[in-house]
Amino acid sequence: MESWIKIRNAMKKYGDFVAIPDISLDIARGEFFTLLGPSGCGKTTLLRMIAGFNTIEGGEFYFGDRLINDLDPAKRNIGMVFQNYAIFPHLSVRKNVAFGLTNRKFPQETIQRQATKFMKLMKIEEYADRLPEKLSGGQQQRVALARALAIEPEVLLMDEPLSNLDAKLRVEMREVIKEIQNRLRITTVYVTHDQEEAMAVSDRIAVMDRGTIQQIGSPKELYQRPSNLFVATFLGRTNILDATLYLSEDGNGLHFAGGYDLPMPNLKNVKNGQRVAVSVRPEELVIKEGEDVGRGKCLMAKVVYSTFLGLNTHYIVELENEKRVEIIQESQIYDIIENGTVIGLTIKAEKINVFTEDGLTSLVK
């Protein structure tokens, strides 16, 4: 893949505070790239450095071969969608969409054609002559998107565009964004703190924390093979269990408190007796009942309560060491296990992730 946006050793400082110490990354032409992280992780800061609204204290930013560090935001040929939409309230929908085009001094006819095209694309043509305040949140977001796309930018930047919408509209709009991006194949950088949203729209995601990139990868890679404990806990839900490694001639494995041993063939850089943190997602635990249950054969647990959600049933159980663990099971036709029942748990070894005790390094091959 041809790299289109290239960032080399980017640094951002606010006074003495270093918000971003050193970030380098490559985004391919036509890629949907997401910066994901908790608030204050520097994702919006990085986006605004690409847009040109933040100063750059160090490093280089390229679009293709062009260095853009000192280029005026107006000259970067970017389309930007803001968290609060930033629609001009005194201009009609059509004038909002055409605003970028008029600044480029296209002939009036081209402007109108282009504006109409993108209003149609975003299905807002019927509101063309209304003022934005008459529109709903979702419609305003469509106007913002149409306006950003109408100038046919080289790069589309979106700063938490869905965070002001209600849950249902958010899901609907993210489908719209994904579909439009697929159709136009425009290089997109998207910022969000919502991991589900990130997974739904992105080709690749960069997970950020405290100004540094923790991991870059496809949604599947990040979810199934997180490179550290932060990524494992930030993306999706997970249970963190303590365990000890054992190395033997029959193969390596994890030893859990309560005497349960789990063979793990796919570990690397491990020592016998090393203490580790194991990330087990709720769906990677299997509930055992009847004769399979027993000390040594599985983890012993007691059901605290359960939540029936239709497709799945969630169980909160307590292990022998009083640690609470969440299990998600596809709902069964027979009765939900009653609170207080003692059950056994086994683990799907091929899916789980093992980290060093400090959580910084993955030990899975």
Place this chain on the structure above:
Amino acid sequence: MVRQRKWQHDFWFVASFAILGLYLLFMVYPLSTVVRQSVVDETTGRFSLRYMRQFFSQPYYYRTLLNSFKVAITTGFAAVIVGTPLAYLYTMYEVRGRKTLQLLIILSSMSAPFIGAYAWILLLGRAGAITKFIQTTFGYTIPNIYGFSGILLVLTTKLFPLVFLYVSGALKNVDNSLLEASANMGCTGVKRFFTVVLPLCMPSILAASLMVFMRALADFGTPLMIGEGYMTFPVIIYNQYIGEVGTNQNFASAISVIAIIITLCFFLVQRYLSNRHSFSMSAMHSLERKKASAVGNFFIHLYAYGVVAISLLPQVYLIFLSFRKTSTAGIVFLEGYSLKSYQQVFSNMGGSIWNTIRICGIALFIIIVLAILISYLVVRRRNITNAIIDSLSMIPYIIPGAVVGISLITSFNNPYLPLVGTATIMIVSMVIRRIPYTIRSSVAILSQIPLSIDEAAESLGAGKIKTLVQITVPMMLNGIFAGAIMSWVTLITELSSSILLYSFRTQTLNVAIYTMVAKGADGRACALSTILMLFTVASLLLFNKFSKDGEIML
């Protein structure tokens, strides 16, 4: 590409320094001249505190200060006592003709106080219409209104609308659920007014009373007109400056400096108090207006319309007088009615009408342009220069109009910039006096426009100036326009600095009225003030048309 960017950068740079330059030339330099004059002996030219000493050692002078305080403080209290219940009743209960009532309340504050004083003299003075009427019918002489009580009456009826506007603004932000909650806990009626509603409005009441205090302190036309022997310090300043006998410019400057220092102290105390007691409110469910019981309803209307009637009575009486027949010279009212006063006004004094439009119009235009630029610099381009501009722009809040006038005359009575007697100096003083209010409201409006709007325009290829002209200013315009009409009204009724600065060629309506009224009863003055009133009413109606919710802030 790079050149354009640089130029845009330079535009704000240049604007910043140009504005700073204007402030230094027309405000800082003149004020420093006044300060210097106040501590320099006029004969020896050396540093001396003799004027300060003179002021504080002679009762004739320092008593004016005490008098001013007495006037300002009692007016402050009286305005709160009249205005607060009015705002409460207006917000809580159904009142017939709400819109009209509000308009009338505002209208009663909109003429120069001295015109009110003049009309009150014509009504309640020694030879006043009401005085005579009561004397002939009941054989009773009503107490004389000259002096302190007259000043208090005039200023209270002029200034209570400020309290009304502030407090009803605050009540709009009181959430109905607060009142429901207190009712739920057994606190209703008068008790609730004093324990819940009043404390909630306290910050606004404090702010309003300070405004009233400052205006009453700086007002100069009223005590001059109706005070007779009761002198306040603006009158002393005026007399020392352009009085008929014994003028002393250095002494006038010394009194000015004392006035500024005292006003500043009050300003700081008010700031301290309101910062300590500040809290923010915003109502999700605003107060619901109820219908009062029949008796209550009667008294609510009696109070509301009674206050307005008393406040507007002088203006109405002047309109009436303007249609009375007058003697040939125009200075004695005769039986019967005629349009003669108007004929005289239009044949001799059309110039002052045109001057008012010309001078106030230009001033208003400059105020709007500068206020937009300054608010943009202050909100969007924070740096040291702009922070200085921000602080400088607040100074005129505490400078009495007479002091602004004196400082300008003293500074521009020279061969390099001979502005005295020109329209320019009038415009400068009006801009200086009014611009802080417009800047504050522009800053408030601009702060509510999210920065991302500017960024969106920029990312769509609009340059900085284009963004300002096409996006930012149009978004601000509604609010600015509403504010501008209010500014217009205060400009056309400005007296305390124009009276010092005007010349034969730049006499405005308000000054013309004053000079005529100072000589005694006059049909032409009545006609002129009726014309001025028409201007004001027209502006207010225009305002109501343009402002979204009819909300008025001063």
